[in-house]
Amino acid sequence: MSILVVAEHDNSSLKADTFKTVAAAQAIGGDIHILVAGSNCQEVAQQAAKVNGVSKILVADNAAYEHQLAENVSLLVTELAVDYDHILATALTTGKNFMPRVAALLDVTQISDIIGVESADTFIRPIYAGNAIATVQSLDNKKVITVRTTGFDAVASDGNAEVVAIDSVTDAGNSSHVSDELTVSERPELGAASIIISGGRGMQNGDNFKLLEGIADKLGAAIGASRAAVDAGFVPNDMQVGQTGKIVAPDLYIAVGISGAIQHLAGMKDSKVIVAINKDPEAPIFQVADYGIVADLFDALPELESKL
Amino acid sequence: MKVLVPIKRVIDFNVKVRVKPDNSNVDLANVKMAINPFCEIAVEEAIRLKEAGVATEVIAVSIGTKACQEQLRTALALGADRAIHIETDLELDSINIAKLLQKVVEEEQPQLVILGKQAIDSDNNQTGQMLAALTNMPQGTFASIVKVDGDKVNVTREVDGGLQTVALTLPAIVTTDLRLNEPRYASLPNIMKAKRKPLDVKPADDFGIDLTPRTKLLKVTPPADRQAGIIVESIDELVEKLKNEAKVIS
Numbered sequence: 262m263s264i265l266v267v268a269e270h271d272n273s274s275l276k277a278d279t280f281k282t283v284a285a286a287q288a289i290g291g292d293i294h295i296l297v298a299g300s301n302c303q304e305v306a307q308q309a310a311k312v313n314g315v316s317k318i319l320v321a322d323n324a325a326y327e328h329q330l331a332e333n334v335s336l337l338v339t340e341l342a343v344d345y346d347h348i349l350a351t352a353l354t355t356g357k358n359f360m361p362r363v364a365a366l367l368d369v370t371q372i373s374d375i376i377g378v379e380s381a382d383t384f385i386r387p388i389y390a391g392n393a394i395a396t397v398q399s400l401d402n403k404k405v406i407t408v409r410t411t412g413f414d415a416v417a418s419d420g421n422a423e424v425v426a427i428d429s430v431t432d433a434g435n436s437s438h439v440s441d442e443l444t445v446s447e448r449p450e451l452g453a454a455s456i457i458i459s460g461g462r463g464m465q466n467g468d469n470f471k472l473l474e475g476i477a478d479k480l481g482a483a484i485g486a487s488r489a490a491v492d493a494g495f496v497p498n499d500m501q502v503g504q505t506g507k508i509v510a511p512d513l514y515i516a517v518g519i520s521g522a523i524q525h526l527a528g529m530k531d532s533k534v535i536v537a538i539n540k541d542p543e544a545p546i547f548q549v550a551d552y553g554i555v556a557d558l559f560d561a562l563p564e565l566e567s568k569l
Numbered sequence: 570m571k572v573l574v575p576i577k578r579v580i581d582f583n584v585k586v587r588v589k590p591d592n593s594n595v596d597l598a599n600v601k602m603a604i605n606p607f608c609e610i611a612v613e614e615a616i617r618l619k620e621a622g623v624a625t626e627v628i629a630v631s632i633g634t635k636a637c638q639e640q641l642r643t644a645l646a647l648g649a650d651r652a653i654h655i656e657t658d659l660e661l662d663s664i665n666i667a668k669l670l671q672k673v674v675e676e677e678q679p680q681l682v683i684l685g686k687q688a689i690d691s692d693n694n695q696t697g698q699m700l701a702a703l704t705n706m707p708q709g710t711f712a713s714i715v716k717v718d719g720d721k722v723n724v725t726r727e728v729d730g731g732l733q734t735v736a737l738t739l740p741a742i743v744t745t746d747l748r749l750n751e752p753r754y755a756s757l758p759n760i761m762k763a764k765r766k767p768l769d770v771k772p773a774d775d776f777g778i779d780l781t782p783r784t785k786l787l788k789v790t791p792p793a794d795r796q797a798g799i800i801v802e803s804i805d806e807l808v809e810k811l812k813n814e815a816k817v818i819s
Contacts, residue, residue, distance in 0.1 A: 389692070393791060439723060553799070554800065
């Protein structure tokens with residue numbers, strides 16, 4: 262069997278997530294190649310050549326791939342797919358963007374966001390925002406798969422693969438890149454943070470979210486919110502953790518003034534350690550928390566900040 | 570210009586899903602169903618384009634059992650002009666949904682198709698992209714801003730680490746992210762009016778597409794249970810536990 266893994270990168274460095282996607286490829290088993298599609302991305306190719314257990318790196322270095330436009334990258338991957346049984350990409354925004362196009366062009370359905378491999382055609386994936394875990398068998402001849410990296414441990418960087426240039430250029434010509442506006446924040450992103458502190462309706466207003474900032478700064482944490490806090494207009498929607506917001510699994514999640522509605526729990530219950538601060542001892546959040554403290558958050562937060 | 574909005578009937582986001590005791594699937598008997606939240610944002614965006622004079626007609630389409638006409642009526646009450654129900658009792662894979670939608674696109678010739686980025690039941694995040702590939706249209710996925718400008722649409726996308734703006738030649742596909750808009754509520758008069766708006770029903774079998782399943786659901790299990798922990802008495806105790814027991818802070 263042969264497997265193509267599409268690398269996740271920014272034209273200068275290979276993202277650590279690709280090492281996890283390769284781990285999923287190894288779990289499937291077979292001859293593994295990595296495709297680096299980008300522009301001026303030779304450095305990425307050299308890094309990819311060191312990924313453990315990979316025999317060949319295909320490099321498509323062309324301006325058409327600079328911004329990973331789905332229209333162009335999907336045509337390239339589809340063309341290369343002839344030689345592979347499995348095509349894998351990381352389930353981040355780039356892979357989620359172009360991979361379903363590849364699946365459609367190959368006339369297969371995609372198996373999205375896998376967290377486990379049972380066999381070469383059977384995979385484990387969360388559904389209903391992780392409230393149920395499905396074991397799914399793909400009946401298609403080729404498997405197009407995106408990999409959720411929280412499900413796999415990164416492979417080592419001790420390989421020595423052959424690097425081969427791909428000359429073919431696929432430019433669909435119907436889309437172009439305009440601009441990037443990357444968030445510049447002292448704090449980590451919700452998706453990447455190892456500690457998150459979130460506020461709920463109990464925060465009472467947007468100003469009170471400042472109480473979380475001091476703690477977040479001391480812990481290097483990201484700040485999130487429940488849907489109730491977003492709907493009440495306290496904070497913007499991009500801070501929302503939950504089934505309709507961001508799904509997170511940090512090492513430490515601190516829920517402040519959050520009752521623990523199902524839709525919020527769906528977005529954070531895979532966190533390693535959960536702390537709940539709430540004045541209502543009956544709040545459902547305490548049923549999932551490792552450590553709970555029944556207290557008024559307006560007393561507890563300043564004290565917590567002073568003791569960190 | 571015409572805007573097509575495919576929508577999906579799913580479990581209401583406030584309902585806790587339960588796995589059936591025989592692990593065959595989740596139990597959807599007698600649970601509240603609703604329009605998928607991301608699809609609702611798609612409907613809202615289409616209606617706003619119409620209110621802004623950009624769109625001339627908004628068509629909602631849904632694929633599924635007769636019950637999904639309920640969600641189509643909701644879309645009509647929110648402001649869609651007419652609806653198409655592609656009726657089937659089968660659980661279709663995304664590729665087959667996309668193929669059916671491709672037929673609708675060929676017939677209706679919309680300039681813009683707006684879909685939710687994913688459904689909160691299957692969490693696949695693929696139908697919009699698949700439809701874009703099948704119709705050879707460019708795509709703006711995970712959109713937080715959509716601006717139609719002549720024969721182009723500029724879409725600002727929520728990507729890892731920030732925002733990316735792309736320019737797409739129309740006709741194009743857009744999939745919605747949460748920040749795109751806040752959907753309105755349907756007013757009672759509009760709910761009444763929606764009952765008289767046109768809703769065409771077409772059997773999925775009439776489209777001449779092979780709808781053979783591409784996946785087999787072998788098992789559905791509940792996620793590993795989380796045990797409730799302990800209630801600590803003071804912030805001092807909390808900090809001590811986090812440092813020395815959980816070892817998540819230093």
